[in-house]
Amino acid sequence: MLQNRVGGQNLYKLFGLSSLIILFTALFSVVNASSFADFKRTQTASFQTYVDERDNLYNNYLKSEWEAYLSQEPTPLYEKQKPADIKPARYEKLQEIGPKIDIYVKQLPMPEAKKQDDEISTKGLVFDYFGTQVEVNIPEGIR
Numbered sequence: 001m002l003q004n005r006v007g008g009q010n011l012y013k014l015f016g017l018s019s020l021i022i023l024f025t026a027l028f029s030v031v032n033a034s035s036f037a038d039f040k041r042t043q044t045a046s047f048q049t050y051v052d053e054r055d056n057l058y059n060n061y062l063k064s065e066w067e068a069y070l071s072q073e074p075t076p077l078y079e080k081q082k083p084a085d086i087k088p089a090r091y092e093k094l095q096e097i098g099p100k101i102d103i104y105v106k107q108l109p110m111p112e113a114k115k116q117d118d119e120i121s122t123k124g125l126v127f128d129y130f131g132t133q134v135e136v137n138i139p140e141g142i143r
Contacts, residue, residue: 124136
């Protein structure tokens with residue numbers, strides 16, 4: 001509660017005004033509740049008639065488009081008819097053109113395969129991964 005200089009209380013006036021406002025608001029909402037229900041009922045009915053009209057118009061449009069689609073003749077996919085049976089292909093010998101040329105390719109020596117050392121280094125991690133030896137080096141400062 002607030003007090004003025006002479007000690008009187010100022011909150012009683014504010015409390016009374018706010019109580020009156022809340023009371024009038026509650027009464028107004030109770031009085032208008034039935035009129036809102038009537039309003040809602042009429043709006044729902046009018047909206048349902050609107051929806052039914054629109055649904056009928058759309059259904060008629062779809063039917064007319066479907067009838068127009070069915071009345072069209074399909075366009076042929078091929079300009080000429082496909083053959084009834086297909087003859088197997090025959091081998092035909094190609095006509096040789098020009099002189100016969102021999103090409104020789106020089107054989108290069110195969111590089112020697114590097115031999116793997118059998119000793120395992122202790123510098124890092126070594127493991128076998130599907131038949132391949134994998135080595136991971138670990139720096140000296142980390143060990």
